[in-house]
Each structure stands twice: as structure tokens, then as C-alpha cells.
Amino acid sequence: NAGVMQNPRHLVRRRGQEARLRCSPMKGHSHVYWYRQLPEEGLKFMVYLQKENIIDESGMPKERFSAEFPKEGPSILRIQQVVRGDSAAYFCASSPTSGTSGEQYFGPGTRLTVT
């Protein structure tokens, strides 16, 4: 059973470009979460999605950031017009569809560098 998959693992963008980060949850999971890890910081929640719905985006910056989880395909975290401060590791996690478990399984992350 494959774990949470993220790609690319490393992404370099120049200031002003767009960054697209992809996440495929574990098989059987339909809850997806995105977290951001800044240097020497813990992970900070950004957004929680289910298929075709954004459930909680309270941690998402108001501008330039968006997320989606379409009916088919991976979840996408999109950052428009990137700035140096967006350089960070972005982690995706997923949790099971049924049950009440709060346990989340993390992907390997995408390390975004903005030059």
C-alpha cells in the first residue's frame, strides 16, 4: 500500500512565478491536509480538503495561495507570484475516510526554493 505521495520533491522558482505542488493521498483516504514548515519551525496547518470541497482554510494566506482536491487526480496547492518568504517545505497528509481517527499520515514533502 503506497503511502502519501508528493511531487515534485524539490521545486525552484524565481520570484513572480507560479508554484504547483501535488499530493496523492493514501489509498482509501479522502481527507487531505496541507502544512507548511518554515526553517527551524514546526509544521503549521494551512488547509483541509475533502474531494471537491475545501473544509477549513483558516491557515491559508489570504492572497496568492489556493488549494483544490478534484474528483479525479491529486490535490494541488498553488502559489501564485511566489516571493522569497514562500521558501519552505510543504507537507501533505491524509487520513482515513471513515471512523473518527485523528491520525494523519504524511508525505515526504515538497521543498520550495524561491530565488
Next chain:
Amino acid sequence: AQSVTQPDIHITVSEGASLELRCNYSYGATPYLFWYVQSPGQGLQLLLKYFSGDTLVQGIKGFEAEFKRSQSSFNLRKPSVHWSDAAEYFCAVGLNQAGTALIFGKGTTLSVSS
């Protein structure tokens, strides 16, 4: 406010010595507590979790953690550290409910000396 505090930013332990990493939390509801480990350039691996029952929980790689409600703590321990344990360790708190964001501490970096 909900928060997780890991007081130790960096700890160095000799190989074979015991280890304790501290974690304190502030959370309004009954917490679901986790310890994750992150090796350099890697994702997070779940070491162990606690929601209810026995306050001493066993995890993978020989780790254990003890929940102390009175102290709002969930400290991670290992009786004998191996060089491969060198990594960053994160304590996190959430609810036992799918869809809840986890709140993470800032992490403790563990170095192991020979």
C-alpha cells in the same frame, strides 16, 4: 489558545544513554497526542500516539511516551539511544476526529555522540 511547547531546541545524547524529550500542551478538549520523527530531507514518521487508556504508550523503534494530564505533558523516552535515532522530533496535538488540524511544537533536534 491551543499550543504545543517543546522546551529543548537541541539535545545531544551519548549512544547507549537514555533519552527524554519534553512536550507540554495547551488544548481545550481531550487531546489526541502524537510524536513524529523527521530525518533530514524526509517526511514525518509517526512514532506513537495517545488518546485514552493506559497513560504509558509504546511506539516504534523502542520509543515510549507517558501522558500526564496534571502536568499537561507527553514526554518521549527511550532507554538506550542508537546513532540512527539522530533526527528532529515533533510533538503534536489534535482531536480524535478526522478533519482536525494538528498543532505541532517547534521540534527538538537530537544529536547522538559516539
